[in-house]
Amino acid sequence: MSQGTLYIVATPIGNLADASPRALETLAQCDLVACEDTRTTRGLLSRHGISAHTLSLHAHNERSAGERLLEALRQGKRVAVVSDAGTPAISDPGALLVAAAHREGFRVIPIPGPNAAVAAYSASGYTAERFLFAGFLPATRAARRKALADLEIAWPLIFYEAPHRVLETVEDLVERYGADREIVIARELTKMFEEIARMPLGAAHAWLGAEQHRQQGEFVLVLGPGAPQPSKEVAEGERVLAVLLEALSPGEAARLAARISGESKNKLYEKALELAGREKKTVR
Numbered sequence: 504m505s506q507g508t509l510y511i512v513a514t515p516i517g518n519l520a521d522a523s524p525r526a527l528e529t530l531a532q533c534d535l536v537a538c539e540d541t542r543t544t545r546g547l548l549s550r551h552g553i554s555a556h557t558l559s560l561h562a563h564n565e566r567s568a569g570e571r572l573l574e575a576l577r578q579g580k581r582v583a584v585v586s587d588a589g590t591p592a593i594s595d596p597g598a599l600l601v602a603a604a605h606r607e608g609f610r611v612i613p614i615p616g617p618n619a620a621v622a623a624y625s626a627s628g629y630t631a632e633r634f635l636f637a638g639f640l641p642a643t644r645a646a647r648r649k650a651l652a653d654l655e656i657a658w659p660l661i662f663y664e665a666p667h668r669v670l671e672t673v674e675d676l677v678e679r680y681g682a683d684r685e686i687v688i689a690r691e692l693t694k695m696f697e698e699i700a701r702m703p704l705g706a707a708h709a710w711l712g713a714e715q716h717r718q719q720g721e722f723v724l725v726l727g728p729g730a731p732q733p734s735k736e737v738a739e740g741e742r743v744l745a746v747l748l749e750a751l752s753p754g755e756a757a758r759l760a761a762r763i764s765g766e767s768k769n770k771l772y773e774k775a776l777e778l779a780g781r782e783k784k785t786v787r
């Protein structure tokens with residue numbers, strides 16, 4: 504009996520021509536296709552003349568449907584998992600099934616393709632070497648603000664957002680990261696009314712409000728990189744230095760602050776001279 508194999512198949516996020524030949528070939532060859540909404544996936548399959556057995560696998564039945572899919576894998580079948588759009592298991596169901604497949608030793612094969620976060624980032628023009636995919640923020644304002652308060656990262660941040668919350672979320676982003684930080688708003692990617700606009704956060708609310716259709720459709724928000732956060736040693740070194748400078752010379756204060764914090768003595772000495780200079784100016 505052949506070994507059961509689970510294929511994670513990415514499907515288009517709008518433009519149906521983005522279904523890759525390999526994705527279609529895989530779907531055509533699988534014994535069972537697990538999909539979020541069977542009607543959506545059947546639309547894609549029938550467009551390409553593929554008649555596959557489908558089974559629904561969504562957020563509310565991932566465990567029970569997962570058991571049926573695992574049974575198919577145990578029988579040596581080829582099972583594909585797709586979501587309504589994009590890559591399964593990325594802000595979509597699929598990860599629990601993948602984890603279970605690994606636990607039971609089945610082969611797991613990704614068929615890569617469309618993903619809204621990566622498409623938006625690739626069109627952002629940010630040159631940072633890393634970014635954080637933050638997915639959907641919480642739906643309520645208080646929880647969203649709390650989640651943002653915890654995101655102390657200077658890398659570009661990628662969020663998914665629903666159209667009816669996008670204005671409120673932009674307001675919360677301005678409050679958290681300041682009006683000068685940049686944002687790329689990517690809406691309706693790969694679709695007829697695709698728009699990708701880069702602007703300071705402070706201009707985003709007006710941009711979204713400028714046309715009625717701008718608050719409709721699907722959104723990815725890509726926040727640009729922030730100012731680098733000082734490391735723990737730098738922050739601690741500067742805090743200790745400021746206290747010691749009240750009683751010691753810049754050289755002595757820098758030497759002790761370096762020993763306490765682990766930050767470089769030379770850097771702290773430069774900082775001490777800067778702080779001492781600033782202090783003298785204020786006294787005068």
Ligand code: SAM
Nearest residue numbers: 516589590593595618619663664691692721722
């Ligand atoms: N698994 C999908 C992927 O790989 O991108 C994401 C699914 S998640 C449930 C749906 C969210 O992805 C939307 O609310 C939106 O934030 C984003 N999204 C999906 N398609 C999009 C598109 N064509 N344009 C912009 N954002 C999109």
